Amino acid sequence: MARNSLSPQISTSIIEFVRANGMRKGEHLPLQMLADTFRVSRAPVMSALRKLEERGIVRAEPNRGYFLGMDSDKIEVAKEDGGEHPEGDEAAYFRIAEDRLSGALSERVSESELMRIYELPRTKLLKVLHRIAEEGWIERLPGNGWSFTRTLTSRQSYEEGYVFRAVIEQQAMLLPTFELNKEGFLKARETQTALRDGGYEHWSRAEIFKANNDFHETLVACAGNEFFLDSIKRINRLRRLVEYHVTIDRSRLPRQTTEHLHILDLLEAGRRTEAAAFLYTHIMGAGRIKAPQV
Amino acid sequence: MARNSLSPQISTSIIEFVRANGMRKGEHLPLQMLADTFRVSRAPVMSALRKLEERGIVRAEPNRGYFLGMDSDKIEVAKEDGGEHPEGDEAAYFRIAEDRLSGALSERVSESELMRIYELPRTKLLKVLHRIAEEGWIERLPGNGWSFTRTLTSRQSYEEGYVFRAVIEQQAMLLPTFELNKEGFLKARETQTALRDGGYEHWSRAEIFKANNDFHETLVACAGNEFFLDSIKRINRLRRLVEYHVTIDRSRLPRQTTEHLHILDLLEAGRRTEAAAFLYTHIMGAGRIKAPQV
DNA sequence: AAATGCACCATATGATCATATAATGAAAAA
DNA sequence: TTTTTCATTATATGATCATATGGTGCATTT
Numbered sequence: 149m150a151r152n153s154l155s156p157q158i159s160t161s162i163i164e165f166v167r168a169n170g171m172r173k174g175e176h177l178p179l180q181m182l183a184d185t186f187r188v189s190r191a192p193v194m195s196a197l198r199k200l201e202e203r204g205i206v207r208a209e210p211n212r213g214y215f216l217g218m219d220s221d222k223i224e225v226a227k228e229d230g231g232e233h234p235e236g237d238e239a240a241y242f243r244i245a246e247d248r249l250s251g252a253l254s255e256r257v258s259e260s261e262l263m264r265i266y267e268l269p270r271t272k273l274l275k276v277l278h279r280i281a282e283e284g285w286i287e288r289l290p291g292n293g294w295s296f297t298r299t300l301t302s303r304q305s306y307e308e309g310y311v312f313r314a315v316i317e318q319q320a321m322l323l324p325t326f327e328l329n330k331e332g333f334l335k336a337r338e339t340q341t342a343l344r345d346g347g348y349e350h351w352s353r354a355e356i357f358k359a360n361n362d363f364h365e366t367l368v369a370c371a372g373n374e375f376f377l378d379s380i381k382r383i384n385r386l387r388r389l390v391e392y393h394v395t396i397d398r399s400r401l402p403r404q405t406t407e408h409l410h411i412l413d414l415l416e417a418g419r420r421t422e423a424a425a426f427l428y429t430h431i432m433g434a435g436r437i438k439a440p441q442v
Numbered sequence: 443m444a445r446n447s448l449s450p451q452i453s454t455s456i457i458e459f460v461r462a463n464g465m466r467k468g469e470h471l472p473l474q475m476l477a478d479t480f481r482v483s484r485a486p487v488m489s490a491l492r493k494l495e496e497r498g499i500v501r502a503e504p505n506r507g508y509f510l511g512m513d514s515d516k517i518e519v520a521k522e523d524g525g526e527h528p529e530g531d532e533a534a535y536f537r538i539a540e541d542r543l544s545g546a547l548s549e550r551v552s553e554s555e556l557m558r559i560y561e562l563p564r565t566k567l568l569k570v571l572h573r574i575a576e577e578g579w580i581e582r583l584p585g586n587g588w589s590f591t592r593t594l595t596s597r598q599s600y601e602e603g604y605v606f607r608a609v610i611e612q613q614a615m616l617l618p619t620f621e622l623n624k625e626g627f628l629k630a631r632e633t634q635t636a637l638r639d640g641g642y643e644h645w646s647r648a649e650i651f652k653a654n655n656d657f658h659e660t661l662v663a664c665a666g667n668e669f670f671l672d673s674i675k676r677i678n679r680l681r682r683l684v685e686y687h688v689t690i691d692r693s694r695l696p697r698q699t700t701e702h703l704h705i706l707d708l709l710e711a712g713r714r715t716e717a718a719a720f721l722y723t724h725i726m727g728a729g730r731i732k733a734p735q736v
Numbered sequence: 737a738a739a740t741g742c743a744c745c746a747t748a749t750g751a752t753c754a755t756a757t758a759a760t761g762a763a764a765a766a
Numbered sequence: 767t768t769t770t771t772c773a774t775t776a777t778a779t780g781a782t783c784a785t786a787t788g789g790t791g792c793a794t795t796t
Binding site: 150151152153154155186189190192210211212242258259260261270291292293330 | 767770776777778785786787789790794795796
Binding site: 150151152176178179180190194210211212213258268270271272291292293 | 740741751757761
């Protein structure tokens with residue numbers, strides 16, 4: 149009846165915050181500062197702190213506020229929230245995509261039908277539907293109901309997506325505003341190396357996909373142009389949906405990661421043009437070999 | 443309390459339909475065919491036809507259906523609906539953009555505030571807000587309210603947009619799937635010629651902007667890749683908002699249209715690479731000279 | 737001076753309901 | 767057989783309301 153409380157998220161954020169700052173036992177946690185950091189008012193921060201007190205992570209002193217109860221590196225991550233809770237609406241969004249790709253949802257659907265199937269309140273459903281509409285794989289019909297487009301399910305769209313990514317990423321790399329992001333590269337290098345040296349055998353499909361996306365988004369972010377980055381993020385959201393329905397060919401991962409690392413090498417050696425050309429071939433190659441099972 | 447009826451729109455659609463098909467007095471208008479054409483059920487078509495009958499455009503024969511009451515080229519366009527009614531939500535979307543750009547709306551706003559200001563029901567407002575959020579110039583705050591981003595108002599975003607357009611359009615033209623669209627080119631040529639030969643002095647700002655956008659979207663559509671076209675449409679929607687606040691330098695229009703026509707010439711002569719290079723310079727030139735008054 | 741803690745107000749969500757409209761099956765007419 | 771016409775059902779919208787939560791001014795404490 150009322151919205152979900154922010155305090156669980158804020159609790160998590162506070163823990164991340166004190167960790168990231170390496171804070172130690174006894175340090176003060178000013179309310180307003182935390183509120184500003186998380187872009188909320190003091191109220192939800194207060195209620196988050198109260199819950200953290202119950203868990204012994206912070207101590208309250210009357211009229212003086214809250215203080216860290218232990219060194220930040222000793223804080224245990226809460227075991228709760230474990231149930232794969234992908235951010236509320238995200239869950240519904242995903243279920244709709246799954247059901248569409250598997251054919252459980254027909255091309256034309258009505259809002260009330262979806263409300264019943266997914267047991268969503270109208271507001272949440274509409275939020276999700278409008279988001280999907282902006283992503284381009286559903287559209288509102290003039291009268292009642294919605295109609296899925298062929299964007300998700302057609303082979304042609306799939307290939308067009310790869311062409312688009314190849315062009316955008318290559319061109320992003322060639323922009324005069326492109327600048328290496330040392331920290332980002334370091335992380336990307338770690339992840340890709342881990343994936344190459346064994347990770348490809350046991351990482352989950354979601355982890356592998358995320359590693360791949362993060363790599364490409366890190367590259368495009370270096371171009372310093374929000375429109376390039378946005379368009380890549382947008383198409384990657386679509387890709388995620390489709391690729392989940394494709395059998396991962398894990399044997400290709402070592403080669404893929406090696407190529408990723410090669411791109412980093414080239415960039416760090418200042419050979420941008422070569423890196424861009426190689427990246428282009430890399431993406432087009434991936435698009436040609438994997439095929440959606442639709 | 444209930445949604446707006448479709449019948450006014452359908453009435454207009456029917457008139458457009460019979461015009462486009464050059465239908466003549468007495469021809470039959472089957473209900474189901476019209477319904478399928480407009481992707482609705484027979485019900486709203488029926489009610490549209492009843493209204494057209496009152497205006498004498500169609501004749502009803504009991505149990506036989508509706509028949510065109512006059513030759514299609516003699517149908518007068520209805521004078522009603524005159525009040526600049528840009529498709530319902532579009533109006534609210536525009537007003538919000540205007541007020542943001544003119545500074546009437548502060549960076550942080552709450553939903554109820556917007557409902558009051560624009561006298562919108564919650565559902566409509568949320569639809570618009572989510573659309574804007576997808577376009578990237580507002581974001582939901584974790585607690586209450588929304589916050590405008592700097593995408594619309596910053597000079598940097600403005601320039602990044604031009605770079606993005608220049609790259610996308612040039613690259614679209616170089617794709618192997620690029621194919622001339624003769625009919626589209628013909629129309630574009632007409633419009634651009636009209637604009638060059640005098641139109642630039644008295645066309646409205648909206649007309650000029652639309653002509654320009656249509657030209658560029660026609661070009662990108664030839665690439666046969668929905669992602670290229672979508673990204674151009676998306677950025678053009680943003681551009682439209684900002685450019686309305688810029689004084690048009692009409693003296694530049696003859697040169698601009700001449701360049702547009704030159705691009706068509708090059709393409710029709712099969713000189714695609716040159717056309718692409720010229721297009722790139724053309725867009726970047728436009729971005730450098732016009733400046734948003736923000 | 738700075739931060740907390742409280743009280744009060746504002747906000748957003750979801751449920752329910754009335755109502756106008758869209759969708760649709762089936763009878764009736766052509 | 768096709769299309770209209772009618773009757774019935776389904777759908778979507780906006781209004782209203784209860785309620786839990788977020789936001790904020792101010793007295794109080796340190």
